[in-house]
Amino acid sequence: MLTNMADWRRTHSCGVLTDKNIDEEVLLMGWVQRRRDHGGVIFIDLRDREGITQIVLNESAPVARETGESVRNEYVIAVKGKVAARPDGMVNLNIKTGMIDVIVSEIKILNNALTPPFMIDEHTDAAEDVRLKYRYLDLRRPQLQKNIMMRNNITKSIREYMWANGFIDIETPFLGKSTPEGARDYLVPSRVNAGKFYALPQSPQQFKQLLMVGGFERYFQIVKCFRDEDLRADRQPEFTQLDIEMSFIDRNDIIDMIEGLIAKLFKDILDKDVQRPFPTIMYKDAMELYGHDAPDTRFGLHLKTINNMVENCQFKVFSDTVKNGGIVKAVNAKGAGKAFSRKVLDELGEYVVSLGAKGLAYIKINDDGIQSPLVKNLGEELTYEIIKVMEGQSGDIIFFGAGDENLVNLTMSKLRLKLGNLLGLINPKQYNLVWVLEFPLLEWSPEDKRYAAVHHPFTAPMDEDIANIDSNPKSVRAKAYDLVLNGSEIGGGSIRIHRSDIQQKMFERLGLGEEEIKEKFGYFVDALKYGTPPHGGIAFGIDRIASIFAGTESIRDVIAFPKTQKATDLMSGAPDYVEPKQLKELYIKSDISANKPV
Template identity: 55%
Template sequence: METLEGMKRTHHCGDIRKTEVGQEVIVCGWVSRRRDHGGLIFVDLRDRSGYVQVVYDEAAMNEGTFHKAESLRSEFVIGVRGKVRARSEETVNPKMETGDIEIVCTELRILNKAKTPPFYIQDGIDVDEKVRLKYRYLDLRRPEMQKNIMLRHRVAKVMRDYFDRNGFLEIETPMLCKSTPEGARDFLVPSRVNPGQFYALPQSPQIFKQILQVAGFEKYFQIVRCFRDEDLRADRQPEFTQLDIEMSFISQEDILTMMEGMIKELFQKSIGVDVPTPFERMDWDTAMDKYGSDKPDLRFDMPLMDISEYVKGSEFKVFNAVIESGGMVKCIKVDGYADIPRRRLDDLVKFVQIYGAKGLAWIQYSEEGIKSPFKKFYSDETFAKIAEATGAKTGDLLLVVADKRLVVDTALGQLRLEMGKERGLIDPDALRFLWVVDFPMYEWSDEEKRWKAMHHPFTAPRDEDIEYLLSDPGRVKANAYDMVLNGVEIGGGSLRIYNAELQEKVFESLGLTPEQAHQKFGFMMDAFQYGTPPHGGLAFGLDRLVMIMAKCDSIRDVIAFPKNQSARDVMSEAPSEVDEKQLRELSIRVSAPKKKDKNENKDN
């Protein structure tokens, strides 16, 4: 193979413009496309900046150079010396940033050849994600993937600049920590020098960033890798990146205002979008009651509406039993969908059952009159009152769920999103930011039969609710807040507990004895004895935020080397087995059955 000795690159492919016409340039990159027109060969050359067309003219170059050009194939790595010239008007390519110029080659060096790739290195390919992840180094060559990774770089740069300008310090916290399995499962790391003992990879730097406030640093941030051993989906990975922030001597309003400023600058400088501030605020109870979600998508209307008072006291046992037991009957209105096919209604019944609802009812205000599975139990006057209360008119559809409040809100909230997508109500270019505030301090775990922290056990309860921590935990609201964008939680945090006695009381409310609390969080509780300032903060999911900014459907498209849905890296084949020597050094014995050697005789 040839080298670039004596041939120093002068320009990136996508940066050359008409101002360079007549100049000699040297460019390097990958052959994206080659077109042979007899004595003329055209090559689209690609690097991370974009494309440029290179022309090989047999009549204007020596035979050896043109012969090399004839040998070029897709993904060959080459260096080109040549002169920039303007394209004729009829050959200008408006789809390329460099479409009004081309480079006439005078020297070609083939730096490396390439096998035929398993898929085209271009945008919009229809290729199984397994193949893309296996050949990730090729997938990352595609322009749309390179744009995503470069956007991620810009996002991180703007974040660092913003917090530096506002007096924050970027401080690294440990990757090898103590296991405190109060939330998701920890990834454990065995210690060779401390046999039988384990570190945990951090799910969050939460404790350390609070201790940094005890230490007096006042304003901390970090773009940090975190780890959670949990089930995966499109917006989750076992290792992920978050922007972590903590501040002292501030109020909740100070934090929300500071973060709105960061988001405004981030979107403006990263993707050129102006985000209006301040953001809308909505308390958790309102979000759940009106939208059935603590991360409502406000890009379209369609609120949940309570119609219990209109349907109670009838002969329809389903509604009566629910209301008498303390439940409720709520609905959503889908404009212009009274003609919904019956088959689709049957599908929606199954849909809400996924979220715990026992069934789904409906009212169709059609041209032929009212259609409903419970029509015979109610008068026309009742249906008219429901129409007036919900704003339903002829042609509209009401979808109705009756159950416990949480089941109704959750099922209808998900159904609302389904209808929003199905009816084309969601503007994909809209950006609707929202702060959801005043979260419950606790949520009940049916599995563990105890109260668990909805966020984490260091969240401060509202002052007026402290008296209920032990007597009525379900009543307690927290000084907690989430930032929501288009129905996705992109960040969340809280004011923290900074009083040791209150922290011990919260641990007690979670069912932790003083001994258990000290075993898990002793070093933090000890630190709180030495003058802890009022503090609070939050963390943003960087992967999720960039995914939305890049208009991708999966965070795997904005992470250079992600894991698949089985938490595997199919490119490097991790995780993998390790040899017995390594296990002995770590004092570990593996009890999981080993896979049989594929060459082993099955009859042995």
């Protein structure tokens, strides 16, 4: 085997040779994807990251052929040879190199390989934990190669746009200060400062605003962020954020800037033209029509609140709900009457119950009349009134949700997605972008018995609403914006408060005293007082964007070395126990019993 590569240099990748190269002498290197022997001739599919080339070892080079007999799948080899046209009938038009073979004159085995624990191809059926343990082999599979390269192309495209528009890539610290707000921090004990801890950033929010105070005007960064959350299906303890902040702008400036970025991404990555400006929807309309602030607008099935119709009806479940401050919403699943069996309807009922609903009421409209136990409760007149309002026709099913506003929106929005899927209304090749605007600035926190910031306390209120901040806090809208793609929030941000008098007002509204402000936000509030320009920003989740573009189910498929839902790396074994000496140096003790799970 060869250790010194000095005299062997690749001339081509395995993805480029065509009939234009016939008779050229070439030198290829790569992995053995497959070896076949046919009557004394060895055919090898040689693979590198660019593609596959078929190489042929025959009687013209008996030494090479003999060496070729020893190679196995995933061996690493180098071959010298001449490009030849494939015999008629052997041509494969499905791959770029399918017109040619390379007839080998010399071969070197660069490395051998054990038999991999699973096949390195698109059809692997290995369990995910095996693939994660041997991630370095999983990464050789065409799909993961493509995903990781696409992710590189995404961040490249983003950077090109940001630089072309005068944004400066500035690094912010990873070893920061723990803040009591937000999600749980990952902590890093300090050795030099006994008893103290750094926190890994959940986002560089304060630093990017300080860069605006510092006069950089346009900042961006593609940066790892950390949240020690209980990992839901598709979260990672470390995730990648595109972080952006601009000065001397208002909401529409940043929306316009970002639309340019997103349109470029779609063009560069998917070769799709995106229409600008993107549609917008106000938060309250999104909640009414979709029950969610990240609506999938690829299909209709709009929800409708029918409180005014049912508040005085005989059906106690509906009327009491309204009287107790709840809501009743309906959705017309067009055509579901024929599409859904009794079993499907039962499953939908179980689904919403699993989400917290009491049950799933519905009206099925048949050719020969209404089928629903509701009719006798609502009365025929109201039933038909509702059907009319919901534009119900024969073959439709109208579903209802009643109860607390948040719960109804949760269950009905999830039900809507389920219905869209079941009715085949969702086109996976369609990309619907929508800006969600005019989020509320404040929400009532029942635990703390005070108002809390929906985004964060530095988000600016809309100018026309500032006057209502005391008289009608709930009505105050924020200069915040989320960008939603096919029902996923891919980015969100806001114009920030840049005036210290408004910031002070905001803190008071949140019920914070002088001491508390100082302790929680001290240096940051000081910074605002030294000439802070109007500014705002946005952040995007790169993992999510990459997985949507790659068409994968999980963000793990667009991360080279992802962690499991238990936040472990099955390949390296992280996290792991460490030497007692290491802990001692950090002034900490392990204390397994401290927080026993119940």
